[in-house]
Amino acid sequence: MSSQGVGSSxxxxxxKRAVVAIIVLVALTALLFLAAxxxxxxxxxxxxxxxxxxxxxxxxxxxRLFVYHVDAEKGSVQSETFKVMERRLxxxxxxxxxxxxxxxxxWLAWKGFDFAGxxxxxxxxxxxxxxxxxGYLSASVRRFAEDRNEKPSRHWRIVNEIPTLLMIVIVxxxxxxxx
Numbered sequence: 535m536s537s538q539g540v541g542s543s544x545x546x547x548x549x550k551r552a553v554v555a556i557i558v559l560v561a562l563t564a565l566l567f568l569a570a571x572x573x574x575x576x577x578x579x580x581x582x583x584x585x586x587x588x589x590x591x592x593x594x595x596x597x598r599l600f601v602y603h604v605d606a607e608k609g610s611v612q613s614e615t616f617k618v619m620e621r622r623l624x625x626x627x628x629x630x631x632x633x634x635x636x637x638x639x640x641w642l643a644w645k646g647f648d649f650a651g652x653x654x655x656x657x658x659x660x661x662x663x664x665x666x667x668x669g670y671l672s673a674s675v676r677r678f679a680e681d682r683n684e685k686p687s688r689h690w691r692i693v694n695e696i697p698t699l700l701m702i703v704i705v706x707x708x709x710x711x712x713x
Contacts, residue, residue, distance in 0.1 A: 548622045552626045555630065556633065563577075563581065575646065582639055585632075585634035588634075589628060589632050589635050592628035592631060593664070593667065593671070594698065595623060596624065596671050597691075597694035599616055599619055599620050600687075601687045603617075603678055603683070604690065608681045624672060624675050652713040653711040667697060
């Protein structure tokens with residue numbers, strides 16, 4: 535069996551584990567909500583923050599992997615290893631974390647703020663931009679997997695800073711609520 539076949543098999547296993555983890559999270563969240571609906575808000579906030587941290591960790595690490603992947607010779611063992619790492623990071627961590635972030639974030643925005651407040655609208659706009667970066671990185675994982683990346687490492691170093699800048703804006707909006 536080729537190394538690509540092994541990577542695909544373990545990638546499918548990682549994806550299945552991510553789906554199972556999300557299902558378990560949803561089930562536990564539903565039980566928590568049913569058991570104590572009045573005390574659910576702080577739990578939802580905690581789950582949201584955990585998901586945001588996971589999403590950001592992946593969004594900061596993936597472009598860094600691309601920086602190093604660019605220098606690996608196409609078809610080399612190193613390049614194939616980067617492909618597996620990138621795919622697993624995206625499927626097992628970044629995608630599920632983004633989904634949980636959005637689901638709980640929207641619920642919190644509705645329940646806690648009734649979608650009102652300029653700071654909240656600005657935050658949602660910044661999170662939409664972050665989701666757009668997520669989409670760009672997802673498409674880039676596919677391009678790297680197909681050996682079609684044409685961007686230099688300098689591009690990926692710059693892209694690596696975008697999630698950080700958006701995170702700073704989002705945190706300031708949430709904590710300071712400037713408007």
